[in-house]
Amino acid sequence: MANDPQSLNAGTASTRAGTPSASATGKAASLRVQGVSAGYGAVQVLQDISLEVADGQTVALLGTNGNGKSTLMKCIMGMVTPSAGQVVATIDGVTHDLVGMPTERIVDLGIALVPEGRRLFPRLTVEENLLLGAYRPAARSEIARNLDFCFEAFPRLHERRTQLAGSMSGGEQQMVALARALMTVPRILLIDEPSVGLAPIFVSRTIDKIAELKQRYGLTVLMAEQNFNQAIRIADSGHVIVHGHLEFHGRTRAELSDNDMVRKLYLGA
Amino acid sequence: MEITFPLVANAVIAGLLLGGFYAAVSVGVAISFGMLDVVNIAHPAFIILGAYIAYTLNAWLGIDPIVGALVVSPLFFLLGAGVYRIYHLAFESRGRGALPGLAFFFGILFITEVVLILIFGVDYRMVKTSYSELSLHAGSIDFAFRLIVPFIVSVAMVVALHLYLKHTFFGRAVLAVAQDPLALRLMGVNPVRVREVAFALSIATAGIAGAFLIVIQPVQPSIGREYIGLVFAVCVLGGLGSVYGTLVGALILGLAETFTATFFGPSWSPAVSFGLLLLALAFKPTGLFGR
Secondary structure (H helix, E strand, O other): OOOOHHHHOHHHHHHHHHOOOHHHHOOOEEEEEEEEEEEEOOEEEEEEEEEEEOOOOEEEEEOOOOOOHHHHHHHHOOOOOOOEEEEEEEEOOEEEEOOOOOHHHHHHHOEEEEOOOOOOOOOOEHHHHHHHHOOOHHHHOOHHHHHHHHHHHOHHHHHOOOOEHHHOOHHHHHHHHHHHHHHOOOOEEEEEOOOOOOOHHHHHHHHHHHHHHHHHHOOEEEEEEOOHHHHHHHOOEEEEEEOOEEEEEEOOHHHHHOOHHHHHHHHOO | OOOOHHHHHHHHHHHHHHHHHHHHHHHHHHHHOOOOOOOOOOHHHHHHHHHHHHHHHHHHHOOOHHHHHHHHHHHHHHHHHHHHHHHHHHOHHHOOOHHHHHHHHHHHHHHHHHHHHHHHOOOOEOOOOOOOOOEEEEOOEEEEHHHHHHHHHHHHHHHHHHHHHHHOHHHHHHHHHOOOHHHHHOOOOOHHHHHHHHHHHHHHHHHHHHHHHHHHOOEOHHHHHHHHHHHHHHHHHHOOOOHHHHHHHHHHHHHHHHHHHHHHOHHHHHHHHHHHHHHHHHHOOOOOOOO
């Protein structure tokens, strides 16, 4: 397996540098998690988590199963209420405190989650799933353009648009889940375990697609992933989460891949 | 009995017209039970309530019962929203199982019945409309207007509901809400609100179906119970959650009941709905249009 993430990603990196900086015009979206602790009943899952996703960045949240990645995603989306700490999103100069806000309002701010296990509506068609993504008023006005773009980005979905989502393969379902999240017109996109349950070939395609979509939409991305090598191909920086603690922050791809703990946890060295 | 053409033709026409009425009776349950998983066995009670309101409006102001029911349908919508809110706060949001909810709706069924008996007594009531006595004749076949008018309005209502659920943002959210309410939140939709409005719609259809009922036959407070088996049979036969399936299921049941009544005697017809329900569950549990 190719283990030099920087050379693999050289193309993307140079185009990223070429995009005009959104923050200069005041159009920017960033996310900050500050000292968040959370759990289910007596079980403490997250302890004092702090991380930041700056505008236009892709940050990877790396960790194996059961370390709290999904719980952190749910805390940001208002699906789990943190016992302590702050979650703050700054979108176009306006700062929003997300703790205590209902999920649907957080989505309405322009924050979308592609949930673990995809959570499609299995007995609705692909197209109906996508149209549900465009439910919020701000998304409806751009619906035709976004649907065209989704079908252009995922030609497979156009072929299958009248098929029931539940009857598709895992890779195709992941495409629907990504496309559906994009239909909400997010500024900040959270993706929980995009690679889970996919054949290896689809894992790298899905990761590539995330980078492409991020580029095209100018998204700010936080991606939870256990496939370390795939995730750091497209991440600008990353955090390693172990038993609910952030154990390591790699500010660059090189720092992440060239680290003793990461080696121990992921690369078996 | 000798089977003659006019007998069969009249049975087909009467069966289809009756089926159209059954569609109006059942479509609300197709929404509440089929799409929201709310086992609203009080649905027929709301139909009887609608029948009495149409009757009262007719007796006071001389308004045609169907027109009257359409005018007061927003009130039924609000009533439905209120009932759902209570059901949600008392049962759904506390994660209670289906059984206490069932008892809740049983309670509503009996309370509605008793209140109607206290106000109107147990006598049969009927409304005479301008078209009650009229019928069309084509050879030896009769088309009674008191069946044709409800049939037309009922089919129009079912088609309108189908189009609304299939082609609007809100309709798609209703179809999605029972499948995964949490995922719906991630689309920026409040699933409780969607369920409340959808349930309210189902009760609005019950109010309108009540007016059809009192145009077609005399009504007495406790006859709602006779429809409980029928509405669930139609929904399962048609396929849970499918509005057109409900229409087709209702037409099949109307035909089956009319044929049974014509050739074997009316006392057999109540057995038809449960018989069809058993057959559907045995051979096609997803119903004709279920997906």
